[in-house]
Amino acid sequence: MKFRLTLFTVLLAGATGFGVAHAAGSASAGQAVYSSQCALCHSNQPGGVGIGPSLAGVYGQPAAAQGNYDYSSAMKNSHLTWNDATLNKFLAAPQATVPGTKMPYAGLTDAGQRADVIAYLASIAGK
Ligand code: HEC
Secondary structure: OOOHHHHHHHHHHHHHHHHHHHHOOOOHHHHHHHHHHHHOOOOOOOOOOOOOOOOOOOOEOOOOOOOOOOOOHHHHOOOOEOOOOHHHHHOOOHHOOOOOOOOOOOOOOOHHHHHHHHHHHHHHOOO
């Protein structure tokens, strides 16, 4: 029973995580953050590979889901699904959130910029 309740809470939290929290960010402001902070390594086109994997459909996907990208074992074993909460945490502190990740990025310290870039990622994923 306790397990069921916990599972229900997790599912509920996941469901409300979509479409709600990223409304706090601005996708158009996030596009500018993406261009200056992420585009160097990440394509925003489906299947595009750079130093990092394509982020076109990453919002709402499990971590390490791009079949054409060679992820670190840390990312493969992270068991994360990318939503507002997990992206917010990972983008603030990539190495602390997924120890051993090969994403060579110190983190985006500005919470407003994180919300904006997450809103942008949701928009390009059609979410
Ligand atoms: C200097 C290159 C670089 C920069 C800059 C960078 N990343 Fe990454 N990113 C990577 C690499 C490499 C990986 C693969 C990590 C792994 O396999 O451990 C990655 C992985 C990711 C993932 C996980 C993808 C998946 O399919 O699971 C997300 C999400 C992500 N980056 C978002 C961002 C965002 C948003 C920015 C800008 C704020 C950014 N990254 C900036 C190189 C970079």
